[in-house]
Amino acid sequence: MASLTCPRHPDAHLVEDHRAGDIICPECGVVVGDRLVDVGTEWRSFSNERSGTDPSRVGAPENPILGTGDLSTSIMVGFGASESSQGLANAQRKNTNNTERQLNQALGIIRDMSERIHLTRPIQDSAAKVFKQILDSKALRGRSNEAQAAACLYFACRKEGVPRTFKEICAVSRVSKRDIGKCFKLILKTLETSIEQITSADFMSRFCGNLNLHVSVQAAATRIAKKAVELDLVAGRSPISIAAAAIYMASQASTEKRSAKEIGEIAGAAEQTVRQTYKLLLPRVRELFPQEFKFDTPIEQLPSS
Incomplete structure (x- = not known):
């Protein structure tokens, strides 16, 4: 932030628009920077506690989108189990692995696209949650992972009030505007929701x-x-x-x-x-x-x- 200045008003105190992810000069409205980084700590410090362990050093937080901490039932089979039981367990493991792999791939695509067009973390998280909902519903089965991820990102931008154009999303993906548009319409239909019309x-x-x-x-x-x-x-x-x-x-x-x-x-x-x-x-x-x-x-x- 300290290194950024307005070309017209170098002494102006720049304003951070956290929703849009922009750094703006209040004097003339010029967008001086278009990406904000949260420099705050991501964990509390418990340095005053008597315990010898540091509770802040517990590794990465659990990702609720990935659902690794859910209470779903896993089918376990022991020695001598029937062929039908073994087949059911194998099918569940295969389906779970495919779903997690598809979700992880999509989260990576969303993160990469967001960084390339300087979208904030809340928008990335919103897009990821929408993708998880769509994946669970199986409404977009058969569509490419990237088209689904791009459509979810476009939806999240609209939902958060900082819309991006289809062309901007296309520019950072490898799918066509037509494919993204089709997935976007299916998302609206599946979630049974509507979002405000964009204006100039x-x-x-x-x-x-x-x-x-x-x-x-x-x-x-x-x-x-x-x-x-x-x-x-x-x-x-x-x-x-x-x-x-x-x-x-x-x-x-x-x-x-x-x-x-x-x-x-x-x-x-x-x-x-x-x-x-x-x-x-x-x-x-x-x-x-x-x-x-x-x-x-x-x-x-x-x-x-």
């Missing part, structure tokens, strides 16, 4: 931070996107496309201009998609900007596409 506002802070845009540009882009939806200008467009187009419009009107290509690369949207969505906003552009916005480029001189 969910991505605005991260996209603008990665583009190094001032908080005033972010505020304008957020307002543009929200107003565009209210006016029904972007029907059928994804929240990501709307967010990208709004950022493009706000930046072009400010001193911190960013191209549609730059924004598309950050948002995971095609440059042409950003431009097409932007063109849908132009006819009502005067209604979209907040009144207090300070224009560097007048509305009349904004790009036509």
